[in-house]
Amino acid sequence: MVDILHRVGVVGSVDDVYKALDTIDGLAAWWTLDTKVTADGAIQFRFGEAGGFDMKVVETEPGKLVRWEVVDGPEEWIGTHVRFDLHQEDDFAIIMFRHEGWREVVPFMYHCSTKWATFLMSLKHLVETGTGEPAPNDVQVSNWH
Amino acid sequence: MVDILHRVGVVGSVDDVYKALDTIDGLAAWWTLDTKVTADGAIQFRFGEAGGFDMKVVETEPGKLVRWEVVDGPEEWIGTHVRFDLHQEDDFAIIMFRHEGWREVVPFMYHCSTKWATFLMSLKHLVETGTGEPAPNDVQVSNWH
Numbered sequence: 001m002v003d004i005l006h007r008v009g010v011v012g013s014v015d016d017v018y019k020a021l022d023t024i025d026g027l028a029a030w031w032t033l034d035t036k037v038t039a040d041g042a043i044q045f046r047f048g049e050a051g052g053f054d055m056k057v058v059e060t061e062p063g064k065l066v067r068w069e070v071v072d073g074p075e076e077w078i079g080t081h082v083r084f085d086l087h088q089e090d091d092f093a094i095i096m097f098r099h100e101g102w103r104e105v106v107p108f109m110y111h112c113s114t115k116w117a118t119f120l121m122s123l124k125h126l127v128e129t130g131t132g133e134p135a136p137n138d139v140q141v142s143n144w145h
Numbered sequence: 146m147v148d149i150l151h152r153v154g155v156v157g158s159v160d161d162v163y164k165a166l167d168t169i170d171g172l173a174a175w176w177t178l179d180t181k182v183t184a185d186g187a188i189q190f191r192f193g194e195a196g197g198f199d200m201k202v203v204e205t206e207p208g209k210l211v212r213w214e215v216v217d218g219p220e221e222w223i224g225t226h227v228r229f230d231l232h233q234e235d236d237f238a239i240i241m242f243r244h245e246g247w248r249e250v251v252p253f254m255y256h257c258s259t260k261w262a263t264f265l266m267s268l269k270h271l272v273e274t275g276t277g278e279p280a281p282n283d284v285q286v287s288n289w290h
Binding site: 002003004006009096097098107109110121141144 | 147250252256266269286
């Protein structure tokens with residue numbers, strides 16, 4: 001099993017970052033504008049024709065942790081977990097990010113690692129400046145977008 | 146053993162990307178301005194007070210591959226390998242990046258994963274626009290810079 005890892009520091013408080021991870025408005029402002037709650041309580045993230053992901057929130061601890069299980073989306077993602085561990089270091093809210101449980105190293109995993117980095121930078125910009133770069137206005141990293 | 150993975154697509158040719166990986170001027174224009182060849186033929190990358198890395202070039206194939214061994218730098222990096230595999234997909238030169246051989250998952254690895262993403266985006270910008278964001282003008286991702 002292999003994981004995608006990132007560490008981003010946001011000038012702000014863990015509570016501000018948590019709000020961007022625990023509310024639909026927050027998530028829509030850095031990941032994708034097309035974010036909503038489904039009938040069965042999962043969070044549905046869509047990226048136009050590219051499809052998207054449904055996440056079940058499996059664990060939250062205000063100001064500390066958000067953990068999701070991927071319940072629908074690309075086959076490689078289903079059953080994997082995405083977690084955001086938060087802690088404060090002076091003026092910085094630190095996000096230790098982990099997308100864990102990939103079954104094998106595929107080109108799509110390389111792509112998702114880079115995309116997660118740019119989306120986490122979008123989250124950083126959102127909290128620091130009030131404006132992120134959620135899809136469809138996300139940073140293009142390649143021909144896979 | 147765990148790896149850092151990224152996939153970035155650059156609008157341009159694999160030869161242009163290769164030039165940015167195989168020449169001192171190219172490397173200095175996207176990773177760090179303070180790049181030079183040492184007396185024993187390694188490439189020395191420095192980032193001011195943060196220190197830096199010495200890389201031995203262990204394999205190159207024009208337009209296809211650059212592979213380095215880390216011979217000096219932070220203890221976690223020494224003995225690891227950094228490789229850039231290149232191929233063309235229509236208008237995009239695709240970089241499959243792998244920093245492999247980390248002995249354990251430490252917070253510094255999370256940080257380096259995010260920094261590699263932003264430096265690879267700097268490489269993309271360099272080839273596409275003529276201007277990258279090498280240190281000391283690199284994108285700050287956290288309190289660790």
